[in-house]
Amino acid sequence: MKTLIIAEAGVNHNGDEAMAHQLIEVASAAGADVVKFQTFKADLLATAEAPKATYQKRGSQAEESQLQMLRQLELDYAVFRRLRDECDRRGIGFMSTAFESRSLKFLVEELGVEQLKIPSGEITNAPFLLEHAAAVRKSEKGRLILSTGMATLGEVESALSALAFGLLAESGEPPSSEAFEAAWGCREGREAVRAKVTLLHCTTDYPTPFDDVRLPVMQSYRQAFGVRAGYSDHTQGVAIALAAAALGADVVEKHFTLDRNLPGPDHMASLEPDELRQMVVGIRAIEQALQESVKVPSKAEMANRKVARKSLVAARAIKKGERFDTLNVAVSRPGGGMSPFLYWRLLDGSATRDYQAGELICE
Incomplete structure (x- = not known):
């Protein structure tokens, strides 16, 4: 199993x-599989009345609106072309989350992005879900990653039903809640979702308190929906991301920054470059540790058996024909001789040859 980082x-x-190019360099040097950005047109994403979240107020100017903040964070589409090309040069995958239809169309049709991420805030945006499903349906390699922060299990299932409808071949049937349920209820719809969709468990709070993480939700997704599942981590540090990998996360997503002290909404809950590298190294180590489930000694353990295990030995000199008893038989290192499990059987017999004190008994 390889976790997509x-x-x-x-x-x-x-x-x-x-700074965006520097972030690509950092992600590539850390060994991540993919570096992901966010693509949006601020004026299409939020109205002037949209408030900022509490965490956004902490990381930026509290008095500005969400729209004002987003305008400062928006990158031109031409920049994303250059960022995609930079990723290609550095051998790291490029992704970007679209937050509205125009940006989704740009990523798919102009940049050729095949692996799409639907952010948590769009999980109830059924028209946008259908647009994502239509985009990946056109590509054999197309995949969807759906983040599920702030959602109930019922809302997650509703989103999957919309995606099932969108992933099925076009039939001319208009979208509706009833059509979504029918698509989700049929074998073809379920199979399409299982083939194309990965659910990311997520807690939309920056940083997320450890007692709000609920990592076992990943397994709940697998059991309830039969899909691949991963974790989008907003906690501080790398411990929870590593725990997610140890629980078999198909995907681990983690914010990173050049400097946690920079102004901006997400820096405080992000890893710095050395921490990102540590997370990647840790996840790759966990992958190796999860490769085998059969309990057998490793090659190194086989070599160490003689050193660490014990054998039946002569506690004192024993003459040929002398009965073995609790006084002349002991258990001691090295291994490789008669197993101590044979101790009681040995006590029923006599020595077939002389033994020196400390010599391995071989009967």
Whole structure:
């Protein structure tokens, strides 16, 4: 099993293209599989009346609106072309989350992005879900990653039903809640979702308190829906991301930054470059540790058996024909001789040859 590690650059470039390129360099050097940004047109994403979240107020100017903040973090589409090309040069995958239809169309049709991420805030946006499903349906390699922060299990299932409808071949049937349920209820719809969709468990709070993580939700998704499942981590540090990998996460996504002290909404809950590298190294080590489930000694353990295990030995000199008893038989290192499990059987017999004190008994 190989965990897909997504280094979430997000908007931690602060609207600066040069900083975005630095983030790609950091993610590539850390060994992440993918670096992911966020693509949006601020005026299509939020109205002037939309408030900022509490965590956004902490990381930026509290008095500005969400729209004002987003305008400062928006990158031109031309910049994303250059970022995609930079990822290609560095051998790291490029992804970006679209937050509205125009940006989704740009990523799919102009940049050729095949692995799409639907953010948590769009999980109830059924028209947008259908647009994502239609985009991946056109590509054999197309995949969807759906983040599920703030959602109930019922809302997650509703989103999957919309995706099932969108992933099935076009039939001319208009979208509706009833059509979604029918698509989700049929074998073809379920199979399409299982083939194309990965659910990311997520807690939309930056940083997420450890007691709000609920990592076993990943397994609940697998059991309830039969899909691949992973974790989008907003906690501080790398412990929870590593725990997610140990629980078999198909995807681990984690925000990172050049400097946690930079102004901006997401920096405080992000990893710095050395921490990102430590997370990647840790996840790859966990993958190796999870490769085998059969309990057998390793090659190294086989070599160490003689050193660490014990054998039946002569506690004192024993003459040929002398009866073995509790006084002349002991258990001691090295291994490789008669197993101590044979101790009681040995006590029923006599020595077939002389033994020196400390000599392995071989009968």
